Amino acid sequence: MKKMLFAFCALMFSAAASAQIETKIVGVWSVDSVTENKDLKLNNKETKDYSKLKKSEIIFTADHHAKFKLLFSGFNIADGYWYYNESKDVIVITKWNDRKVDRMRLWYDLLENDRIKFYIDETPFELYVSRKAE
Numbered sequence: 001m002k003k004m005l006f007a008f009c010a011l012m013f014s015a016a017a018s019a020q021i022e023t024k025i026v027g028v029w030s031v032d033s034v035t036e037n038k039d040l041k042l043n044n045k046e047t048k049d050y051s052k053l054k055k056s057e058i059i060f061t062a063d064h065h066a067k068f069k070l071l072f073s074g075f076n077i078a079d080g081y082w083y084y085n086e087s088k089d090v091i092v093i094t095k096w097n098d099r100k101v102d103r104m105r106l107w108y109d110l111l112e113n114d115r116i117k118f119y120i121d122e123t124p125f126e127l128y129v130s131r132k133a134e
Contacts, residue, residue: 022084029058029129037124066093077103
């Protein structure tokens with residue numbers, strides 16, 4: 001009985017943590033600043049992308065639509081689908097009509113003042129974003 005109770009509590013905590021992350025990221029996010037991972041050297045294309053990222057916007061809706069206006073070709077996703085992968089603690093983005101292929105993975109840190117820091121997988125970029133007033 002104790003094992004079942006423990007498993008149930010662990011499941012409920014896990015579901016609550018997942019729901020909390022999903023609730024926190026729903027909204028329209030503007031990029032405040034961009035930094036690059038100091039361990040990686042930017043190539044010419046990434047240097048151009050770096051300045052474009054500062055004008056970007058990310059939208060997560062409650063029905064799991066995602067729109068990324070990241071202003072460079074690899075990450076322009078006009079109609080995406082997002083979900084939180086709890087086992088990897090990452091936000092995964094696919095195309096809405098092709099959910100079998102991951103287009104982007106975002107790791108994150110929740111910051112103070114309703115801000116988030118996103119780490120874009122397979123890039124040297126770190127995005128500091130804040131929720132836009134609606």
